[in-house]
Amino acid sequence: MPRGNFITLEGGEGAGKTTQLSLLCDAFAKVGVEALATREPGGAKGAEQIRALLVSGAVARWDPLTEALLHFAARRDHLVQTVWPALARGAWVVSDRFADSTLAYQGYGQGVDHADLERLYQVAVGDFAPDLTLVLDLPVESGLARAKDRAESSSRYERMDKAMHERLRQGFLAIAQKQPRRCVVIDASAPADVVHAAIRRAVSERLGVALDG
Ligand SMILES: Nc1ncnc2c1ncn2[C@@H]1O[C@H](COP(=O)(O)OP(=O)(O)OP(=O)(O)O)[C@@H](O)[C@H]1O
Numbered sequence: 001m002p003r004g005n006f007i008t009l010e011g012g013e014g015a016g017k018t019t020q021l022s023l024l025c026d027a028f029a030k031v032g033v034e035a036l037a038t039r040e041p042g043g044a045k046g047a048e049q050i051r052a053l054l055v056s057g058a059v060a061r062w063d064p065l066t067e068a069l070l071h072f073a074a075r076r077d078h079l080v081q082t083v084w085p086a087l088a089r090g091a092w093v094v095s096d097r098f099a100d101s102t103l104a105y106q107g108y109g110q111g112v113d114h115a116d117l118e119r120l121y122q123v124a125v126g127d128f129a130p131d132l133t134l135v136l137d138l139p140v141e142s143g144l145a146r147a148k149d150r151a152e153s154s155s156r157y158e159r160m161d162k163a164m165h166e167r168l169r170q171g172f173l174a175i176a177q178k179q180p181r182r183c184v185v186i187d188a189s190a191p192a193d194v195v196h197a198a199i200r201r202a203v204s205e206r207l208g209v210a211l212d213g
């Protein structure tokens with residue numbers, strides 16, 4: 001049975017993931033591709049309840065491995081309830097964050113053993129992986145400044161220290177370098193329409209769908 005493509009948007013706080021997700025889904029709608037916009041942690045009823053535990057409260061409330069387990073529990077619920085059924089009916093799915101965020105935040109950022117995270121991935125997700133991952137990259141200061149200007153109150157992750165945000169920026173870049181067939185690094189410091197054009201190009205080149213510009 002043919003299935004849709006799974007695209008993930010990754011990057012640090014305020015990189016523009018949510019903005020670009022919405023622009024990309026609009027571009028898909030214009031060319032008649034059904035694309036479901038979703039997010040992690042969350043994207044399903046139970047996963048959203050786990051999200052509430054992750055994004056609020058004291059920065060140190062979870063030890064890093066516990067936090068990774070919560071992310072993978074939420075991720076499996078999201079896949080089972082939302083992502084896999086949508087792909088199976090032929091829709092495309094675009095997710096605001098996915099497993100690279102766990103490797104970047106809990107692995108590169110908070111020191112959880114990368115092999116442990118890989119094992120958790122195997123158990124919770126198996127052989128499934130995104131068809132394309134867009135890594136939005138920009139300097140930490142710019143991202144945090146953008147996130148601060150946003151209307152929503154600051155999340156637990158934004159309140160982590162600057163060194164942590166530097167580690168996770170480098171983590172995302174390292175992940176993209178290790179998996180160049182799946183990942184494309186996008187310069188997210190440009191204006192939103194320029195970033196969107198770069199994303200459209202990457203989607204067209206990697207997945208062979210022409211998006212009108
Ligand atoms: N290319 C851009 N240039 C300038 N400002 C931008 C750009 N893209 C997004 N913004 C603005 O920066 C803020 C953060 O963007 P957005 O919420 O899309 O980022 P995010 O990566 O989803 O952040 P978070 O990780 O905190 O969810 C928003 O106010 C948005 O309007």
Ligand SMILES: [Mg+2]
Binds near residue numbers: 017018019096
């Ligand atoms: Mg966002």
